[in-house]
Amino acid sequence: MKIDIATLFPEYFDPLSLSLLGKAQTEGIVQCTTHNLREHALGVHKSVDDTPYGGGAGMVMMAEPIAHTIDPLIQENPTAILIIPTPSGEKFTQPIAEKLSRENHLIFLCGRYEGIDARIPEYYRNVAQIEVLELSLGDYVLAGGEVATLAMIEAITRLLPGVLGNPESLVEESHVLRDEDGQEALVEYPNYTKPPLWRGLEVPEILTSGNHGAIARWRLEQARVRARRLK
Ligand code: 6GU
Numbered sequence: 001m002k003i004d005i006a007t008l009f010p011e012y013f014d015p016l017s018l019s020l021l022g023k024a025q026t027e028g029i030v031q032c033t034t035h036n037l038r039e040h041a042l043g044v045h046k047s048v049d050d051t052p053y054g055g056g057a058g059m060v061m062m063a064e065p066i067a068h069t070i071d072p073l074i075q076e077n078p079t080a081i082l083i084i085p086t087p088s089g090e091k092f093t094q095p096i097a098e099k100l101s102r103e104n105h106l107i108f109l110c111g112r113y114e115g116i117d118a119r120i121p122e123y124y125r126n127v128a129q130i131e132v133l134e135l136s137l138g139d140y141v142l143a144g145g146e147v148a149t150l151a152m153i154e155a156i157t158r159l160l161p162g163v164l165g166n167p168e169s170l171v172e173e174s175h176v177l178r179d180e181d182g183q184e185a186l187v188e189y190p191n192y193t194k195p196p197l198w199r200g201l202e203v204p205e206i207l208t209s210g211n212h213g214a215i216a217r218w219r220l221e222q223a224r225v226r227a228r229r230l231k
Pocket of ligand 1: 135136138139141143145
């Protein structure tokens with residue numbers, strides 16, 4: 001999978017070379033490339049933003065430096081998906097991570113300040129006819145798209161074959177629960193490891209019983225309890 005990231009702050013993505021994702025890049029499973037929007041800025045002042053039409057606080061990222069950065073990436077692969085992290089986007093969920101993990105080329109566009117010129121998603125969706133996804137991590141506002149992009153890349157790439165040390169973790173996760181309203185909840189049961197007694201707290205007895213059927217049923221029930229509590 002090829003991942004391009006257009007950003008004013010490429011250093012935000014240094015952590016991509018760490019841990020499992022770093023290994024996946026060394027092994028050629030994932031290739032992440034950052035593109036500094038500043039290098040595509042206009043004029044002697046290298047501006048990337050300007051004041052909003054209609055007035056208001058803050059600055060808006062101009063369309064042209066963004067287009068200048070993204071156009072060559074799309075020319076190289078017109079089937080790439082353009083992802084724009086924004087708090088006003090559709091909620092990024094596990095099913096979306098799974099769909100994106102099956103793509104071969106993702107382009108993330110990170111906005112800063114008050115956002116990007118609204119003609120960017122319009123242009124790439126309607127004129128360039130690229131699939132454009134505006135995605136949000138949740139109902140709170142970050143200072144820019146960089147941290148959201150890191151989170152999405154981690155959620156997507158850990159699903160790629162060969163990235164996780166133990167692919168069994170994915171199999172267990174994929175056992176999705178439905179609660180009373182038919183809503184899906186991811187299975188997450190509490191885990192314990194040695195020692196069996198720690199600061200007066202014991203590991204639930206069933207986990208040391210050796211009864212695998214009973215353990216599976218207990219874990220499912222615990223996951224249900226957690227899913228209900230989180231709603
Ligand atoms: Cl994707 N971007 C920003 N700036 N804030 C967010 C977000 C994204 N998701 C939640 N808050």
